[in-house]
Structure formats: structure tokens, C-alpha cells
Amino acid sequence: MPALDAATGQTGISEVQALAAAEMSQVNAVIRRRLGSDVALINQISEHIVAAGGKRLRPMLTVIAARALGYAGDSHFQLAAIIEFIHTSTLLHDDVVDESDLRRGRKTANALWGNAPSVLVGDFLYSRSFQLMVELDSMPVMHVLADATNRIAEGEVLQLLHVGNPNTTEADYLRVISRKTAVLFAAATRLSAMLAGASPKLQQDLADFGMNLGMAFQIADDVLDYTADAAALGKNLGDDLAEGKATLPVIHALSQANPEVREKLARIIADCDVDALGQVLDAIHQHGSLAYSRQMAEHYARAAEANLAALPDNRWTRALHALALYSIDRQS
Numbered sequence: 001m002p003a004l005d006a007a008t009g010q011t012g013i014s015e016v017q018a019l020a021a022a023e024m025s026q027v028n029a030v031i032r033r034r035l036g037s038d039v040a041l042i043n044q045i046s047e048h049i050v051a052a053g054g055k056r057l058r059p060m061l062t063v064i065a066a067r068a069l070g071y072a073g074d075s076h077f078q079l080a081a082i083i084e085f086i087h088t089s090t091l092l093h094d095d096v097v098d099e100s101d102l103r104r105g106r107k108t109a110n111a112l113w114g115n116a117p118s119v120l121v122g123d124f125l126y127s128r129s130f131q132l133m134v135e136l137d138s139m140p141v142m143h144v145l146a147d148a149t150n151r152i153a154e155g156e157v158l159q160l161l162h163v164g165n166p167n168t169t170e171a172d173y174l175r176v177i178s179r180k181t182a183v184l185f186a187a188a189t190r191l192s193a194m195l196a197g198a199s200p201k202l203q204q205d206l207a208d209f210g211m212n213l214g215m216a217f218q219i220a221d222d223v224l225d226y227t228a229d230a231a232a233l234g235k236n237l238g239d240d241l242a243e244g245k246a247t248l249p250v251i252h253a254l255s256q257a258n259p260e261v262r263e264k265l266a267r268i269i270a271d272c273d274v275d276a277l278g279q280v281l282d283a284i285h286q287h288g289s290l291a292y293s294r295q296m297a298e299h300y301a302r303a304a305e306a307n308l309a310a311l312p313d314n315r316w317t318r319a320l321h322a323l324a325l326y327s328i329d330r331q332s
Helices: 013-019 021-035 040-051 057-068 075-098 109-113 115-136 139-161 170-195 200-224 248-256 259-270 274-286 289-306 315-328
Strands: none
Touching: 013 021, 013 057, 013 315, 021 040, 021 057, 021 075, 021 115, 040 075, 040 109, 040 115, 057 075, 057 170, 057 200, 057 315, 075 109, 075 115, 075 139, 075 170, 109 115, 115 139, 139 170, 170 200, 170 248, 200 248, 200 289, 200 315, 248 259, 248 274, 248 289, 259 274, 274 289, 289 315
16 A cells, blocks of 8 residues: 655555645535524534534545546535535434434434434435535536435435345345445545546546445445444444344355354344344354455455556545555544
8 A cells, every 4th residue: 555645654544634634624614604504403403413523534535536636626625515415414314214323422413303303404415415516517517416316315225125134135235335335435536537627437437446445435334333342433333233234244144154043143133133242243253254344345445446546646646545445444
């Protein structure tokens, strides 16, 4: 993995954040300015979401990819804000569907204000993102984002259909996360390339990078649900099990277990029995399912790096390489 450069030091998320700090300050200014509403409850929930922080990986990816390709304008700030609004709206909806009460170590909006306000503010963020899209006055940009939001919704429904389903296959799982998570990464990087006036081939390379990065990120995230420290993770350990989600570590354990253990795991998933987390962890460890899942995440991360081969060699491109590493080498 290449280092960034002498000015930013060794590869790592903190160095990438430092490199992108000035860019992200502009993005955050757009986010705060455009979150405003004359409806007080929208402002309260929006401020709660903004204050929750997070690394803002998706908008950061947007600005870094644009600069890597030599973009010198400022429309990428608004584009990054659009990506973040879409992502945040999906989080609000996800927390309602999953009945989550903790995210990034803080109470979720639905835990504080209830389901209805959370869903409606999520809708507000979706619609605000489309207002910002129209302001960019680019039909190709709107086409990509409209397609991405539609596929995200499909992913959410697909995931819902598999809740409590112990027969979920690895192919089912990959199909869900490609739409639910990776498609927004792909949209962010494709749009950055479009904004920079890159060739169709380079636009596709960047879209493939985003897709592979998103796949690696989500698989690694699902591993963390069974391995991370709850405080560092910012949510309850075993939440996926409590929500009836058969993610890759469990799917692999099910495929490797003997009939007796498989039947036991299937019952636990169907019942969303988080009290049986210890039994699930035993099966996952016994069958090497965490190692298998990490290898799968690494496969996608390596593919993401390969997608960057045609990009110019500069500190921004090296930051994209660093994000590929970060996607699989993190604790939260």
C-alpha cells in the first residue's frame, strides 16, 4: 500500500482526513446551510444527526476522487452534501425498520422522537438532496443519483425479505449489500469522475472502485458486529442477530456446520435470539467464518485498488488507496 506523501505522512485514515480537511470544511458548511427548515422539529432532528459526527466517508470519498482527477471547481462540495443527505436519510429509515436505539454511541432519532418523525425527516433529507441535484443543472448527474437511490430502496426491501431467514445464501447477501451500501459509494465516485470531465472508461473505473470499496466496507462492518468492542462500534454488539440479519459470518458458519448445529443456528436466526449470541459466536469461530469473511472483504479491497491503476499518481489518488485499506482495517 503506497504512502500518501512527505507532507501527509504514512497511509492511514487520520492522514486522509487531514488531507481532505479543508475540502470537508466546505462540505460541512453546505450540509449545515442546506439542512435548515422553518419546521422546528426538522431542525432538532437534523442537528442531532449532524452532531453525531462520524467520519463522513462517502462525502470525503467524493471530494478526494474529484481532486484525484484534477477537478479544480467547487461543485463537488454540493455533490458531496447530496451523497451525505441520501446516506443520512437511509440511516434514519434503517433505524426505524430495525428498531435500533443506538448509533455511533448515541440514541437514535427514533429512540428520542419516535418512528414517525424519523421517517418524515428522512423523507425531508431525500427531497432536499433532489433539490440540490436540480441546482447542479446536470441531467447525467440526476440520472446517476436517481438510479442509485432507487437501487438503495430495492436493497432495503431485499434485506427486509431476508430478515429471520436462515436460508439466506451468500449470493443473496452480496446482492443485498451491493444495492444497500455499495451502490452509493459507486455513485459518489462515478459522479466525481463525471464532474472532472474524465473519459467514459475512467468514469467506469471510478464507479467500479466505489462499488468494490463499498462491498469491502460492508463486509468488514458485518464482521465487526461479531468482533468489535461495543463502545468503539457505537452500537450494541450482536445487533445484526437481534434484527434477524444473516450476514456473511453466520451464512458461512451455517454452510459449514453439521446438521445439528445448523438446525440450532437456523432457529436462533429465525427467532432473532440475541440471547444466544454466545452460541453463534462459538459456531462462527469453530468454522473459521470470521477469517473467511475478512478474506472476502480483502478480495473486494484489492479489486478496488486495481480499479485505480489508470489514475494519475498524486496525493489524492494515494488517499483513495488508503481508503481501500481503511475499509478493511478498522475497529468502528
